[in-house]
Amino acid sequence: MALTTRPPVSPNRSGWRGLVLRLHFYAGLLVGPFILVATVTGVLYVLTPQLESFLYAEQLRVPPAGRELPLADQVRAALATDPSGDLVAVRPAPEPGATTRVLFDDGLGESEHRAVFVDPGTGAVKGSLVSYGTSGVLPFRTTIDQLHRNLLLGEPGRLYSELAASWLWVVALGGLALWIARWRTRRASVRDLVRAEPGATGRRRIVGVHGSLGTWLLLGALFLSATGLTWSAYAGENVSALRASLGWSTPSLEADGHAGHGGGAAGEHDVAPAQLDSARFDPAQFDTVLAAARAAGIDATQIEIAMPAEPGAAWTVTEIKRSWPTEVDAVAIDAGTGAVVDQVRFADYPLVAKLARWGIDAHMGVLFGVANQVVLVAFGLGMITLIVLGYRMWWLRRPTRGRGWRLVPRGRLRSAARPAAVVAVLLAVGLGWFAPLLGISLLAFLVVDVVLGRLAARRSRSVRSANRP
Template sequence: MSETTLRPPERAATTTEDPADPAPRRRARWRGALLRLHFYAGVFIGPFILIAALTGTAYALTPQLEAWLYHDELTATSPHDPLPLAEQVHAAQQVVAGAPLHAVRPAPEPGATTRVLFADPSLGASEFRTVFVDPGDGTVTGDLTTYGTSGVLPLRMTLDQLHRNLLLGEPGRIYSELAASWLWVVALAGVTLWAARRKRNRTRRRDPAPARATATRRHSRLGIAMLGGALLLSATGLTWSAYAGANIAELRTAAGWSTPEVDTSAAHREQDPHAEHRGADGDSVPGDTAAPAPSDDATVETVLAAARGAGIDASTIEIAVPERPGDAWTVSEIDRSWPTQVDTVAVDGATGEVTDRVRFADYPLGAKLARWGIDLHMGTLFGWPNQVALAAVGAGLTAVTVLGYRLWWQRRPGRAGFGRPVSRGQWRGLPRWALVAAGATAAAIGLLTPLFGLSLLVFVVVDVLIGRLAALRRRRLSHTG
């Protein structure tokens, strides 16, 4: 919501412009149409933006709290040299009673524990049962559920899901996608209206209401300060949204900007003569005599040594077990800070041969930008300064939204009800080419971000219906009068 919602466009103004000149009237129509869009978007999408800002701020500020809360699980106290990684994995396997091994994250530094991740069908997508092992003596220090590549622990996992989908699962993602889809629209519309208001104030008197004028200045100045952060959060948030994210992924693929992945099936195809006779899901079919995969806890040592020899030198890595027997293991750098370390290699667990590799330096530019944008959005790219910046943007967006609602409340007629929107029909005075261009632009954006397009269509339809009902009511009153 913009400060310009304080004045209906029909209000008289002191101006030096020529009344015969159509340009000022056309500019007023443009401003009125944009203001009406900004008003409705702010009123109805504001709650989604507010929730996303609050939950995002909480997520950005919790890494240190999480480190304190889960200190026992994360801290290794044994003074001995680390045991072989296979022994650490074996110690974790004694706790989970036969659960399939998913991945291993060796202790990244002295004093830290090793994480051994197990698949658990009772958990949600990207969630793993994680056993924490002291590398020095193999003592299990904890057993928690972790989430995603970042491996966040239960506190931040809950906040992440709250921010992403309000703890409602996939249906709840509609809320966050609506917020991301409209945030940039509301922000750019507000800046445009602010610029138009500054220009208009040079030739007309200021708002006589001090309280509204003060709230207007705070809303607009804070909105300008938050513009860059709002646009960045909107763009990066859309990349992993449900509907717009899928469209963006298709565009990146078409442009050759997809994130490259290692081919884990290379060793499988070369060494398994029956590879072509496997089912689509990798299960054995009659006549399949392939040998079973080596023991996971023993192979992990071979895979780690091969990866280190192939240049995987980050302290924070993940060794992932192949999904199918005969496929290659993957060893990935997962250090998302700056400079980014996300190189990956595929390793044949039977021979220790590196069968494929992907270096971050070889990523397409679009894939690099996507990686940095997501890590910036999550507060991991630059460490605590990134967290502070995200918290500041989240607090600023919260304040801008609250001030916008305050302006709406102050604009209510006769100090009763709610603030009035700008009058209808602003588009009628615009050139036809402008209407066609605006419609085409809205349609293109709506196709890319379907929830934006659908919600905009709902706004328009509801607005038209309300206008028709109001017109019918006026006619009825005039006839009865």
């Protein structure tokens, strides 16, 4: 990768614009593939709910029944299949024509359960599948989810998605700053910010489409970057710690019989169901607990009834409807007395916790149903186009064409006013600490830039020495 010596920079490429252009170039070129993969897999995930309903219709749908069996009978039907794991929870059929899910801890992966699907009208078992997470997605959708989250590489693979989320907002804001600077230089109208330059051709037209499309996609990029970081391994921990320190954490149930709310991860209730002593367990307790929860105001159609983590602890009933309006209230029930020992109401969440819940659900495409899916797919297609255009712009000025990287000269940070330079360095350090992968990759960019600069300077000296008489 060679850098060529360029003429003095024109005023419109001086100062901070040069620094932002340099950062936007490196981030777009080197992090762009990670953002592209995250975008493509994200679009695939958004399209999966309808596919899942089609693929697993035999397990998910049954003829509507006029009257449902007690949960106890449905649980007994699932237990009769002789599952290898412990019974941990039940998700009653949310609507006529849907099946009940009886969940077992089958020694599977983290957040995975074996779901046995039972016809609530007849008690017939319709099959079993692995269910993942609070959303209860099934194998096909789980695979796409893990592909988006970690490329099916487990925890190490999560670094790719965190790197993409960490840089997406930087690239987006940097691109906006460059586009506004170009707009001001041309003294164009405000309308030209969101449309390509009329009459432009060649690379100039590509730049115009890239800039205007990036402006249209800016808010979506910032939103997906922020919500994506809440799931990340390192920045996500810092987000959770910050929310906890400010009292913005999502309230969680205390299911050990002692009332009180503690901090929890966004959108999850800290309950770890486990098998009760089989000698003391009566499936009829599911009906008792459900009746007590309904009396306590748990009125959503989509709920999960989880067994206690240990003998003597409370059962939990949690609303799991993530579409608008959000229903995620939860109560802890003493199965012996039917008393509510603790409760968490979404209405009582701190505002930031509510925004986090809505943000995550919108990121997944479930908050507003099909409309949410359409918006995310449109955004994803726009992002794919934007990234491809960015690489096309670079390709037209690639080093093999003898024109170098076409970057602005170095030294912009050193030439800036000292207070501004100090602020820039402190800001970079702070962001690097909060989002470690952003900081590490930024440092790597700087090292690469310095090495390329040294090589270019050495090459320039060699050329001058060879041309001396």
